[in-house]
Amino acid sequence: MADTLRGSAVFAQSGGPTAVLNSSLAGAVQEAARTDCIDKLLGAYNGILGVLREELFDLRKERAEDIENLKRTPAAALGSCRHKVKSAADIERITEVLRAHEVRFFFYAGGNDSMDTADRVARLAAEQGYELRVIGIPKTIDNDLAGTDHSPGYGSAVKFNAAQVMEAGRDTEALWTHDPCTVQEIMGRNAGWIAAGTGLARRVPEDAPHLIYVPEHPVSLEQVARDVGECLARFKRCFIAAAEGLKNQKGEYLAEAGGAFSQDDFGHRQLGGVAGRLREFIEREVGVKCRANQPGTAQRTAMHFASLTDVGEAAEVGAAAVRKAVKGQSGVMITLVREPGPVYRCSTGTAPLAEVAKGEKLLPQEYLNAEGNGITEAMKDYVKPLVRGEAPVNIGPDGLPLYVRLQKRFVPKKLAQWAPAPGKRK
Amino acid sequence: MADTLRGSAVFAQSGGPTAVLNSSLAGAVQEAARTDCIDKLLGAYNGILGVLREELFDLRKERAEDIENLKRTPAAALGSCRHKVKSAADIERITEVLRAHEVRFFFYAGGNDSMDTADRVARLAAEQGYELRVIGIPKTIDNDLAGTDHSPGYGSAVKFNAAQVMEAGRDTEALWTHDPCTVQEIMGRNAGWIAAGTGLARRVPEDAPHLIYVPEHPVSLEQVARDVGECLARFKRCFIAAAEGLKNQKGEYLAEAGGAFSQDDFGHRQLGGVAGRLREFIEREVGVKCRANQPGTAQRTAMHFASLTDVGEAAEVGAAAVRKAVKGQSGVMITLVREPGPVYRCSTGTAPLAEVAKGEKLLPQEYLNAEGNGITEAMKDYVKPLVRGEAPVNIGPDGLPLYVRLQKRFVPKKLAQWAPAPGKRK
Numbered sequence A, B: 001m002a003d004t005l006r007g008s009a010v011f012a013q014s015g016g017p018t019a020v021l022n023s024s025l026a027g028a029v030q031e032a033a034r035t036d037c038i039d040k041l042l043g044a045y046n047g048i049l050g051v052l053r054e055e056l057f058d059l060r061k062e063r064a065e066d067i068e069n070l071k072r073t074p075a076a077a078l079g080s081c082r083h084k085v086k087s088a089a090d091i092e093r094i095t096e097v098l099r100a101h102e103v104r105f106f107f108y109a110g111g112n113d114s115m116d117t118a119d120r121v122a123r124l125a126a127e128q129g130y131e132l133r134v135i136g137i138p139k140t141i142d143n144d145l146a147g148t149d150h151s152p153g154y155g156s157a158v159k160f161n162a163a164q165v166m167e168a169g170r171d172t173e174a175l176w177t178h179d180p181c182t183v184q185e186i187m188g189r190n191a192g193w194i195a196a197g198t199g200l201a202r203r204v205p206e207d208a209p210h211l212i213y214v215p216e217h218p219v220s221l222e223q224v225a226r227d228v229g230e231c232l233a234r235f236k237r238c239f240i241a242a243a244e245g246l247k248n249q250k251g252e253y254l255a256e257a258g259g260a261f262s263q264d265d266f267g268h269r270q271l272g273g274v275a276g277r278l279r280e281f282i283e284r285e286v287g288v289k290c291r292a293n294q295p296g297t298a299q300r301t302a303m304h305f306a307s308l309t310d311v312g313e314a315a316e317v318g319a320a321a322v323r324k325a326v327k328g329q330s331g332v333m334i335t336l337v338r339e340p341g342p343v344y345r346c347s348t349g350t351a352p353l354a355e356v357a358k359g360e361k362l363l364p365q366e367y368l369n370a371e372g373n374g375i376t377e378a379m380k381d382y383v384k385p386l387v388r389g390e391a392p393v394n395i396g397p398d399g400l401p402l403y404v405r406l407q408k409r410f411v412p413k414k415l416a417q418w419a420p421a422p423g424k425r426k
Helices: A021-032 A048-052 A064-072 A088-100 A112-127 A154-174 A193-201 A221-235 A274-286 A308-326 A353-358 A377-387 B021-032 B048-052 B064-072 B088-100 B112-127 B154-174 B193-201 B221-235 B274-286 B308-326 B353-358 B377-387
Strands: A007-013 A038-044 A056-058 A103-110 A133-138 A181-186 A211-213 A238-243 A290-293 A332-338 A346-352 B007-013 B038-044 B056-058 B103-110 B133-138 B181-186 B211-213 B238-243 B290-293 B332-338 B346-352
Touching: A007 A021, A007 A048, A021 A038, A021 A064, A021 A103, A021 A308, A038 A048, A048 A088, A088 A103, A088 A112, A103 A112, A103 A308, A112 A133, A112 A353, A133 A308, A133 A353, A154 A181, A154 A193, A154 A238, A154 A290, A154 A308, A154 A377, A181 A193, A181 A274, A193 A211, A193 A238, A193 A377, A211 A221, A221 A238, A221 A274, A238 A274, A274 A290, A308 A332, A308 A346, A308 A377, A332 A353, A346 A353, B007 B021, B007 B048, B021 B038, B021 B064, B021 B103, B021 B308, B038 B048, B048 B088, B088 B103, B088 B112, B103 B112, B103 B308, B112 B133, B112 B353, B133 B308, B133 B353, B154 B181, B154 B193, B154 B238, B154 B290, B154 B308, B154 B377, B181 B193, B181 B274, B193 B211, B193 B238, B193 B377, B211 B221, B221 B238, B221 B274, B238 B274, B274 B290, B308 B332, B308 B346, B308 B377, B332 B353, B346 B353
Parallel strands: A007 A038, A007 A103, A103 A133, A133 A332, A181 A238, A181 A290, A211 A238, B007 B038, B007 B103, B103 B133, B133 B332, B181 B238, B181 B290, B211 B238
Antiparallel strands: A038 A056, A332 A346, B038 B056, B332 B346
């Protein structure tokens, strides 16, 4: 019977942190405590690198209250990475490490790339005849994972970014006689889900953001100049929410970071500077002063104003991953399934890792207006339930949030040191 | 008797918005409702520009609940400006407008420049023999106003920025294998009070910010390279809080925004890009990937995570301004006076506008460590009470903050249109 498999479990967190990635870890760890199929509960230090390097620590030695408070702690308490498992030797190494520690359950939280890694690990183990249940846990602020209604991390990113757009929008509204235009740069390399989500902040036409630009709709600088001019004529000010991955009609990024470190192991180009680029253009061509806000990494870990719905769903996908693995499932990612009807209800399902890894969910056309500079009511209906509720925050006597840090008691290594394939940057 | 003066009152908000500038307005309006010396209560649309242009609206026609909710609404509900009153004609115009509307009480909330404007208005009225009571209301996130222990707006700016440093710091901590270094750019042109305040986030050495750079302590790029190298050796990651106005040993800004709009009417150069500058330098010279976060204007209006202490004090200085004006004071700014002793207590006092206008309060040496790359316990003791408490936030059914907008019912103009002196940009 499938559910008689016993062994240890490894949890790993991968890719860009979110406000709720640790909630998924907490959900999984708390669920794992309720089953007797799982012996050791191991955390991989820095994602798949922690498996490759055999840097694993004992999650059962962490304090129960710290595990609970992971639901109020942003980023990745296990450590994350952007390492791409490429070589056959690395794949061998992973199963060797999992086998050495009698790991039968491997839980990997991340985005598309991580689901690809998880899928490779699952296939390799199957090829080797080693029974290993691999479950992906969805995580990305970008909301671009295929097979799921939405991804944990997205709702909180929207909630915080929409609040920032509201607040910086009120700043522009107050100082329009001096600074009539502001561009808020929002994460989203290929998918403009977060920038589109900030459209929630626009309850009435005069509210920011007046214009939203997303990668799914190419934008020419001529259109930007025209849109900004019309907006200034109407409201005397113009607030733009711009996804970092904006492209022109030729499919070229409007802004790309240069330098030696502008690509990661996956070949993703690091973007940044779309706000600065638009600011420079608007000042020159429209002839008004423009400000550029680029909150950067702070926008994806803003636990101090996270969505309660998102935190709860993140914990639930973590718990579901453990339940489904114990019941015999493998090679799937947990998905969020929105039930039809006017009241928001969401349950968990599964999608094959390989399909998730191959797919990329972009904003559908019906969520964008015809001009490609704003969103529709359908988009608002989609995103509204995801930002609902304020996640509780533990505040210290110094008036600042209290975020936990795990103690990370590493278990002894059983294998020789990992020798990374030559030619890697790290 | 001084307290028998009767007439209308004008409130104006000036300069960069803050999270709590509207709290001061609410405090003043609510206090004014309790006195019968004040006839009409007028709001000046966009600071002193609203007086010059005779764009005044009736604050008594606003809904009482909107006035109360100003304490939960960021930016400047009256509208603000950065207009410098320079010409004798403009000064004449101001008293002409105030006289036309029988204004005897003029309340002006702002920073050093606004106190200078208020002082000029007071002196001109006195020269003209027109009895006018002018009271300044302190407002600046920069905390650089002389004569007051601290300024409303500062505590909330620190609270939000410190939380961002914590959160982006956890991001860097999670992804140190890929992005080991982050620079968070924080407002502060001449004074590094906010950047220094984010040092509160560093409860233990491994917490961000590992390095804090402020304008009060010149920094060479060589020192940055050395500091970052040491920090990476110690923690494997390095998080820097950098004030936008960093200067080198020659007194030159490390980063200055270019373009046609890089100076305001007061001759202030608009800064920005210190994070990008440091990022580029660290990647090249230290040889590690570095990220740059520049939240820009969103950092000064982050009402969703404002300091309850700050909101309360802001309302109190507004109320005190009205009380002191009614009692006969003029030509002063309300100050915050911290009582000595281990328990934080703060009352209001006054300082002459002229002295405030001339002064600029920079970080004292004892608040900075010897290396000039961090803060001392004395600084923490100073700032801790100011960020305490979480200001309540009204949240809508869409999960986002509810911020009010005033109705602004303008009163009829009584004078001919203002003719600005030639040669102005606006």
